[in-house]
Amino acid sequence: MQEVDIPLTVHRVIADGGRRSSISSVTFSATGSDILDEETAEPAELERTLGLWSGMAIVVGTIIGSGIFSTPSLILAAVGSVGMSMVVWVLGAVVSVCACVAYMELGTMLPRSGGEKEYLQAAFPRPRALLPFVFCLSSLAVGSPSGLAADSAVTGTYFMYAATGRTVEHSEWAQRAIGVAVALFCTLMHGFFVRAAIRLQSVLTVVKVLLLVLIVTVGFGVGIKRGTRGFGDAFAGTSTHPSAYVSALFKVFFAYSGYTALNYSIDELRNPVRNLPRAALGGLLITATLYVLSNAAYFVVLDEAAVRNASTAVAGVFFTEAFGALWGQRVVPLLIGLATLGNVMCGMFSASRVLFEAAREGYLPWSRVLGSISRFQSPLVALAVSCTLTIVYIVTPPAGEAYAFLIDIGGYPVWLFYGLAVVGLLIMRRSHRDLVRPFRAWHVANGVTIATAVFMCVVPFVKPESDDGEIPYWAAPLAALAFILLSCVLWYVQVVIRRGPERSHYAHK
Secondary structure, eight states: OOOOOOEEEEEEEEEETTTEEEEEEEEEESSSSOEEETTTOOOOSSOOOBOHHHHHHHHHHHHSSHHHHHSHHHHHHHHOSHHHHHHHHHHHHHHHHHHHHHHHHHHHHSOOTTTHHHHHHHHOOSSTTHHHHHHHHHIIIIIHHHHHHHHHHHHHHHHHHHHHSSOGGGGHHHHHHHHHHHHHHHHHHHHHOHHHHHHHHHHHHHHHHHHHHHHHHHHHHHHHHHOOSSOTTTTTTOOOOHHHHHHHHHHHHHHHTTTTHHHHSGGGBSSHHHHHHHHHHHHHHHHHHHHHHHHHHHHHHSOHHHHHHTGGGHHHHHHHHHHOHHIIIIIHHHHHHHHHHHHHHHHHHHHHHHHHHHHHTTOSTTHHHHTOOOTTSSOHHHHHHHHHHHHHHHHSSOSSSHHHHHHHHHHHHHHHHHHHHHHHHHHHHHHTTTSOOSSOOOHHHHHHHHHHHHHHHHGGGSOOSOOOSSSOTTHHHHHHHHHHHHHHHHHIIIIIISOGGGGSTGGGO
């Protein structure tokens, strides 16, 4: 069947001196890899290398990371019971689907790379570029590198588990060194071998899915053979304090995060209006189903105490119990390490694209360098900066509670801007009625996303029932909030005083 190029319209948000925002049109071919600006007719620098399946692979690959293999014990410890732990995982899936649906409308309405940067700029044009600027800095300096650092560290956890057959509390710096090596490897792959990196991501995504299918299959088989171990009195010991559920939900949402990955790199997705909703929602639904069944499998094979004591190596303990020392402590942990490495690859891909777009908007100093494209068709400098920030987060947190702290500090700004983006979506339904909306999010999805964002941003400051950890309960949200406020000061310097957007790449288009 012969392919036919279908002209589509992409809307670019343009801030006009802080007084209003307008939308200019960009036309491109649905099957081609070039974007053509109506005024300059210049081709886009980044090729459209992603189709439906490779896009879905990025979504699934970004979602399935260290969370499902490492957070179940932390979530159980927070909520207090096996039954409530399962409820929280199901609730996380429902909320994630609602947020994904809202982002499907945003991404098809404004199909340009950058995610929230584009949506906030269109919805909140005054003060000029304030919210997109703060989002970019918060994402680049807090949200993305902290999550990548957590995933890199867990990759080190499972590689150490495979090498030594024991948990890594006794070798934490070796684990971090492996995490640094993982971040460097992913950066080099995306920087110099773009197409090979995408293929490797797809292969590692298959490994991840097969691992989760194996967990579910083993749990089902063990359940038939000897019954369940962890579901005796499922809700005994359930916590009633709100802060316990915020702690658990941060970790659940961390495990589900990644369904917006294509919103940040949509300029590289072929036929984005058609493929974005299918890839994002399809990838999330596949992953959510596997997550809930995998958690059930953990509690079928392991009792509650074993899950609690497993720390961040719960999947390794699971396979040791099911298959014995050789497979459980050597082979399968190696595969899990490769799976979480794939998650770092997908995350580094998305993070570098946000930095690249922020530089081209003039939000960052040295924007011409940070927004440059290498001869390898990659934003090499943006990748290097993302890698450097990730390494800082890997090596600086104190030992012991570093993983949980990285999840909490990264989750706070994520949900703040999720909420603002969906509020902006509702605003644009009135202020930009002329925009084409190929997909329209349900009202309940928007309401659930906004309500969850408010809950996740307020309750972390409520003192928990017990606060005996090395890091105070308020440290992560306060640090994230402090950086957001600092970003407002930096916005005044870069946008108001230095007028960065007026000298940006897009200003000269």
